[in-house]
Amino acid sequence: MIVKHPLRFAPIHKPKPWGEEIWTLADLDGAVLCGGIGVTQSVIDAGPYAGCSLRALLPEICGPHSLAIDGGFPLLCKILEARSDLSLQVHPTSAYAALHPEARPKSEAWYVLDADEGAGIYLGLKPGLTPERLKDAVLLGHAADHVVYRPVHRGELYYLPAGTCHALGAGVRVAEVQSPSDTTFRLYDWHRLPKRELHLSEALACADFLPWDQSRFLWSAIEGDPMGQKQGLMRGPEFSMALCVCSQSLAFDEDLQVWMLLEGELLVEGVTVSAGETVLLPYGYAGVAEGQAVLIEIRLP
Numbered sequence: 001m002i003v004k005h006p007l008r009f010a011p012i013h014k015p016k017p018w019g020e021e022i023w024t025l026a027d028l029d030g031a032v033l034c035g036g037i038g039v040t041q042s043v044i045d046a047g048p049y050a051g052c053s054l055r056a057l058l059p060e061i062c063g064p065h066s067l068a069i070d071g072g073f074p075l076l077c078k079i080l081e082a083r084s085d086l087s088l089q090v091h092p093t094s095a096y097a098a099l100h101p102e103a104r105p106k107s108e109a110w111y112v113l114d115a116d117e118g119a120g121i122y123l124g125l126k127p128g129l130t131p132e133r134l135k136d137a138v139l140l141g142h143a144a145d146h147v148v149y150r151p152v153h154r155g156e157l158y159y160l161p162a163g164t165c166h167a168l169g170a171g172v173r174v175a176e177v178q179s180p181s182d183t184t185f186r187l188y189d190w191h192r193l194p195k196r197e198l199h200l201s202e203a204l205a206c207a208d209f210l211p212w213d214q215s216r217f218l219w220s221a222i223e224g225d226p227m228g229q230k231q232g233l234m235r236g237p238e239f240s241m242a243l244c245v246c247s248q249s250l251a252f253d254e255d256l257q258v259w260m261l262l263e264g265e266l267l268v269e270g271v272t273v274s275a276g277e278t279v280l281l282p283y284g285y286a287g288v289a290e291g292q293a294v295l296i297e298i299r300l301p
Contacts, residue, residue, distance in 0.1 A: 003061045004285040006268040009054070009278055010045040017192060018170075019083040024278035025258060027054045027073035028182060040182070041072075046271045054280075063283025065256055065300045068180040069104060074300060075239060077260055077278050078176040079113075086168045087196070088122060088143055088188040090203040091181065093162040103202075107238050108178035109159045111296055112152050113262065116171030120151040123158060123166045124212025131204045134187075138200055143188035148212065157233045157241070159217045163208035175260050177298050179238050224253075230297070242297045249290050256283040257299050264293030 012023040028040035042054045049057065054073055068074045080086075091106035110121070125134070126146050137143045147165055152158070152172060160166050165187065168174065185199035185206060219232035222242060229250060233241040244250060244259075246266065258280050259266075265274045266289045273279045275293075 001057075001060050002284065003049070003057050003282045005047050005049065005282070006271045006273070006285075007044050007049060007054070007057070007061070007280040007282065008046045008271050008273055009042040009280070011276070012039050012042065017084075017196070018086050019081045022079040022081075022276075023076070024079060024260060024276070025054070025073070025075065025077040025280065026180075027058075027068070028076070028180060029070040029072060047269075061280065061282035062256055062300075065283065070180075072180055074180055075258060075298060076178050076180045076182075077258065077298070078178070079173070079276065080110075080168055080176055081173050082168045082170055084170045085122075085190055087186040087190070087192075088147060088165060088167045090165050090185045090187060090206045091160075091162050092183050092185070092202075093206050093208075096202075096206045103183045104179070104181035105162050106179045106181035106183055107160065107162045107236060108176055109157060109234055109236070109239075109241060110168070110174040110176055111233065111241070111243075112154055112156045112158075112172065112174055114154055114173040115152050118151060119171035120149055120169045121158065121166065121172060122147040122169065123150050123160070123164065124148045125165050125207070125209055127211060129209055131207070131209070134207070135200065135204060138188050138198075141191065144190075157218075159214045159234045159236055161208070161236070163206050164212060165203075165207050175262065175296055177239060177241060177260075177296070233296075237301065239301070240299050242299075244295050244297050246289065246291060246293045246295070248292070249288050250293075251288050252281055252286060254284050254286045255299060257281050257297055260296045260298070262294045262296065264291060266291040266293045266295075
């Protein structure tokens with residue numbers, strides 16, 4: 001089967017103690033760790049494939065791109081709306097997952113959609129910290145003192161490789177692009193009630209104690225963009241992201257790509273995609289989208 005049609009997905013809403021998570025494209029197999037039980041696979045909600053799960057159309061839509069470990073789609077896209085601080089957490093590295101098959105590696109990137117005045121994120125451990133000192137700080141209830149707090153602003157991009165200690169702060173809304181994993185190790189949860197399970201030993205085994213630095217992942221050079229519609233954001237080993245501004249039309253090539261619409265509306269071969277929705281353009285399918293919109297374009301390596 002050859003799929004040459006835009007695939008728009010129904011959002012999956014996941015209420016959280018800190019706010020809400022909206023999965024706009026997901027294809028996990030349900031065997032998640034620390035993520036709870038619930039819907040984990042996106043369903044197409046427009047066009048000739050309406051009602052089909054994303055998993056049902058794999059691997060035809062991916063072309064030469066590799067699938068995830070479980071045979072699913074190799075990206076997970078979300079909108080995170082934090083009304084209170086998320087837990088301080090760490091996601092598994094490849095080295096940790098190699099020894100613990102129940103865990104899946106997870107790197108992610110946050111594009112800031114909105115942020116209250118003074119709102120920010122916790123990102124990276126302070127210099128000179130050791131696993132022993134961090135463990136003591138967690139047990140004494142002041143782990144946040146050892147994580148760098150960074151005020152954020154609309155339009156900023158933060159890439160969090162696996163192993164980065166982090167937390168989204170209250171009053172911040174982001175578009176998140178990540179590896180297809182829901183494995184989260186909570187290091188500290190702000191004395192939140194009801195209490196949630198912490199994963200101290202796992203988090204310490206994965207945590208990166210070097211200063212956070214995304215400079216080698218930042219990317220600005222866009223080739224084949226004569227209209228100047230694209231601005232590179234980041235390019236990592238799992239995916240790349242660019243910000244696209246469409247004022248009338250936006251051409252797309254035959255490579256697999258995912259669009260997360262941030263503002264406006266586009267018409268792609270009869271399928272309308274609005275702000276907050278995600279559309280997948282399968283490998284081998286090229287065309288032109290029409291409308292006025294701002295979007296994040298995500299591509300695989």
